[in-house]
Amino acid sequence: MAKKAYVYSGTDWVPLASEVTDLTAYSTSTEIANTYATKADNGLVHINTTSFSAVASQSLNDVFSATYDNYKIFINLDSVSASGDLYARLRVSGADNSSAIYGSTGWYSNSSGGSGVVNNGTTNIGWSVGYMNSTADNGYFIIDLSSPFIAKLTMATSWALRNNDTPPTIGTTEQRIQVLTHALSSSFDGITVYRGSGSMTGAISIFGVKK
Amino acid sequence: MSDKIYIGIDNKRIEAKGEVLESLLQAQAEAQAEQSRIEAEQQAKANAKQSAMNKLKALGLTDNEIEGLMG
Numbered sequence: 001m002a003k004k005a006y007v008y009s010g011t012d013w014v015p016l017a018s019e020v021t022d023l024t025a026y027s028t029s030t031e032i033a034n035t036y037a038t039k040a041d042n043g044l045v046h047i048n049t050t051s052f053s054a055v056a057s058q059s060l061n062d063v064f065s066a067t068y069d070n071y072k073i074f075i076n077l078d079s080v081s082a083s084g085d086l087y088a089r090l091r092v093s094g095a096d097n098s099s100a101i102y103g104s105t106g107w108y109s110n111s112s113g114g115s116g117v118v119n120n121g122t123t124n125i126g127w128s129v130g131y132m133n134s135t136a137d138n139g140y141f142i143i144d145l146s147s148p149f150i151a152k153l154t155m156a157t158s159w160a161l162r163n164n165d166t167p168p169t170i171g172t173t174e175q176r177i178q179v180l181t182h183a184l185s186s187s188f189d190g191i192t193v194y195r196g197s198g199s200m201t202g203a204i205s206i207f208g209v210k211k
Numbered sequence: 212m213s214d215k216i217y218i219g220i221d222n223k224r225i226e227a228k229g230e231v232l233e234s235l236l237q238a239q240a241e242a243q244a245e246q247s248r249i250e251a252e253q254q255a256k257a258n259a260k261q262s263a264m265n266k267l268k269a270l271g272l273t274d275n276e277i278e279g280l281m282g
Contacts, residue, residue, distance in 0.1 A: 050222060057227075057235055058219035084246055087238065094220075098234050116256065118249055126238055128245070194235060196242030199217070 044072055044207035051203040054081075057194035058204060061094055064149040064189050068208030071148065075193060075204045077139040080132050082198030086141055086160070089126040090148060090182060091190035097182075098125050106158075106178030111170075119178060126194070127180040130160020134198070137166040143180075148188045156180040 003023060006013040045068070052058040064071065075086065090097045103122035108131075109115035119128045132139035145156040158178045165171030193204060216227045218235065227235055260281065267277045 050219070052219040053224065055217045055219040055224060056239070059221070061221055085242060087242055089238075096234060098238065114253065116253065119245070121245075124245070125241055128242070194238060196246055197239055 042210055045210055047071075047206045047208050049203060049205040053201045054199045055201075056199050057192050058200075059091060059096070059190060059192040060204065060206065061091065061190040063191065063206045066149060069147055069150055069211060070209040071143075071145040072207045072209065073143040073145060073191070073204065074207075075129075075139075075141040075143070075202065077132055077141070077200050077202035079202075080134050080136075080139070080195060080198060080200045082195070083131075083133045083135075084196035084198070085128040085131050086139070086193060086200070087126040087196060088129050088143065088158075088191055088193045090154060090188040091192050092186070092188045094190075096192050097184070097188065099183075100125050101183035102127050103181040103183070104128060104178055106176055108174060108176040110172050110174035112172045114174075118176065122181075122183075127156070127158070127178075128196075129158040129178065129180075129193075130162065130176050131174070132160075132162055132200075133164040133171075135164055135166070135171070136162055139202075145191075147185075148191070151185050151187065153185050154182040154188065 005016040007016060008014075048060055048063050050058065050060060077086070089102065100123040102124040104119045104124065104127055105121075106118045106128070107116070108118050129143055130139070130141045139160070139162055141158065141160045143156050143158045146152075146154065148154045156179075158176075158180060160176045161174065162176075163171045163173045191206075216232060216235065217224055218227045218231065219225075264277050264281065267280070268274075272280070
């Protein structure tokens with residue numbers, strides 16, 4: 001049986017223009033909450049966010065597991081004490097893998113007309129994931145990481161954007177895109193990000209991509 | 212100013228010491244060497260470009276023509 005819906009005007013109940021034909025077709029609030037929760041789990045699932053202040057490196061333990069094969073990592077730097085690259089390397093059982101088996105190649109271009117290949121190599125002891133100038137207001141780095149925990153070769157892409165100044169001055173705007181490889185297929189459960197020189201202040205967030 | 216180097220491990224901020232400090236310093240030394248190499252490469256590339264532009268100008272090309280040629 002059709003049911004007419006009403007709203008309260010403040011002084012009286014007034015009918016809505018449309019009629020609800022069958023209430024059984026509508027979800028209860030519990031059903032909506034459960035459905036929404038299920039959907040919220042379907043994409044990126046937050047694993048860890050850690051803030052840090054004036055550190056040369058920041059390590060995160062136990063963030064990769066068999067639950068996810070792929071991860072998305074966001075790094076927001078508020079400041080760095082010295083200009084230079086931000087690096088990352090894999091970690092297991094509380095220790096960095098610092099063997100010279102990290103490979104990378106990348107491309108950058110900037111608003112000053114500069115462009116070129118950067119960070120070619122297969123025997124580095126960490127991945128460069130971008131550059132930040134000490135005069136910049138902030139820096140933004142993203143890493144898409146594949147198979148750090150499962151027994152497959154770990155690889156990643158990273159992209160970073162930067163400028164050299166503080167608002168309202170932009171300075172040179174630059175983007176850098178890189179592909180990153182690692183020679184081992186062993187399991188890693190953590191990651192360390194570190195500065196090539198000096199210290200950094202900011203935050204890192206890690207999300208798992210639901211299978 | 213402190214000469215101490217601090218690192219973050221999960222939510223803790225601690226002073227880097229021993230093997231951890233050595234590993235970090237080695238990584239930073241490699242990073243700085245790589246940075247210097249990249250900067251030298253970029254400078255050499257810029258110098259070569261400027262040299263080429265000077266030679267093209269000496270041949271009589273206008274600035275617009277050179278820019279169109281070099282992109």
